[in-house]
Amino acid sequence: MAGDSRAQRPPERTGPCARWPADKGDTIRQIVERAGDKWAVLVIGALENGPVRYKDLQHSVPGISQRMLTHTLRQLRRDGLVTRTAYPEVPPRVEYALTALGTTLLDAVTALIDWAGTHHDEITRNRARFDSEAAGR
Amino acid sequence: MAGDSRAQRPPERTGPCARWPADKGDTIRQIVERAGDKWAVLVIGALENGPVRYKDLQHSVPGISQRMLTHTLRQLRRDGLVTRTAYPEVPPRVEYALTALGTTLLDAVTALIDWAGTHHDEITRNRARFDSEAAGR
DNA sequence: CCGTATCCTTGGAGATACTG
DNA sequence: CAGTATCTCCAAGGATACGG
Numbered sequence: 001m002a003g004d005s006r007a008q009r010p011p012e013r014t015g016p017c018a019r020w021p022a023d024k025g026d027t028i029r030q031i032v033e034r035a036g037d038k039w040a041v042l043v044i045g046a047l048e049n050g051p052v053r054y055k056d057l058q059h060s061v062p063g064i065s066q067r068m069l070t071h072t073l074r075q076l077r078r079d080g081l082v083t084r085t086a087y088p089e090v091p092p093r094v095e096y097a098l099t100a101l102g103t104t105l106l107d108a109v110t111a112l113i114d115w116a117g118t119h120h121d122e123i124t125r126n127r128a129r130f131d132s133e134a135a136g137r
Numbered sequence: 138m139a140g141d142s143r144a145q146r147p148p149e150r151t152g153p154c155a156r157w158p159a160d161k162g163d164t165i166r167q168i169v170e171r172a173g174d175k176w177a178v179l180v181i182g183a184l185e186n187g188p189v190r191y192k193d194l195q196h197s198v199p200g201i202s203q204r205m206l207t208h209t210l211r212q213l214r215r216d217g218l219v220t221r222t223a224y225p226e227v228p229p230r231v232e233y234a235l236t237a238l239g240t241t242l243l244d245a246v247t248a249l250i251d252w253a254g255t256h257h258d259e260i261t262r263n264r265a266r267f268d269s270e271a272a273g274r
Numbered sequence: 275c276c277g278t279a280t281c282c283t284t285g286g287a288g289a290t291a292c293t294g
Numbered sequence: 295c296a297g298t299a300t301c302t303c304c305a306a307g308g309a310t311a312c313g314g
Contacts, residue, residue, distance in 0.1 A: 036172055036173005054297080055295065055296080066288095066298090067288070067298090070296085070297060078263065079260050080259065080264075080267075092297095093295075094296060094297090104256070109169075109249075112172055116168035119242075124164060127217075130214065130215040130217075190276095191275075203278090205308080207276090229277095231275085
């Protein structure tokens with residue numbers, strides 16, 4: 001009916017894809033993407049062995065800018081993955097640490113990194129082959 | 138006069154952070170980021186139960202654009218995670234399927250999704266608390 | 275039906291300077 | 295020392311139209 005020439009942008013949500021819980025889908029995606037976020041993963045990794053100060057984090061995660069460090073820490077705090085503790089001293093000292101929840105995420109991410117490490121060579125070979133076939137052929 | 142007014146992006150690599158293998162670091166990161174890539178994960182999930190045609194993938198992954206579907210499939214093929222099979226018929230038919238390697242990645246990603254599902258409520262609560270504290274206070 | 279090529283918008287992310 | 299505010303740039307991603 002009503003021949004809508006141009007399907008008017010159905011506000012279709014990400015949709016019931018395959019297997020995941022559709023209701024929580026949005027949040028789940030955000031969380032998974034956090035695990036794929038370069039800076040978030042690096043920061044979490046840097047906190048592995050206990051509390052670290054802001055400044056030290058900048059050194060532990062070399063390429064990161066202040067902006068991104070602050071931003072990432074805020075996200076992680078918001079999700080309850082890290083805690084922030086400010087000591088009322090001079091000079092000011094602030095320490096960040098993983099929560100229990102954060103530690104479990106680190107474990108999950110570590111599993112993924114292990115997978116990547118295990119198949120690293122195979123994937124590199126696959127890419128080389130694919131590229132040469134695409135180019136040369 | 139070589140006036141590089143603006144420090145020209147030192148090609149500083151991501152650097153020896155924390156714990157991962159520094160040599161393979163770059164590739165590892167790319168692979169992990171693939172697991173955090175929304176579309177890649179959704180496409181892989183859609184391929185879980187055997188080969189799927191291009192057109193059907195568009196429906197299985199609702200929000201995706203042709204551009205991104207094609208692009209994602211190309212990446213996944215390049216890494217050797219999916220295969221492409223074109224049947225010389227009319228109308229043309231092309232099927233994509235997970236490789237053995239792709240299946241193992243799906244497992245790893247599924248673990249992460251499970252983690253997200255398990256802690257979904259807790260994280261949602263954390264966020265709500267954080268936001269209300271930040272705003273109200 | 276299966277893609278590729280093109281245009282265009284948006285926000286992610288770096289550099290810099292300033293405040294508590 | 296620990297952050298915030300502001301500017302800018304670029305590339306990821308959506309819409310669209312066309313080619314095989």
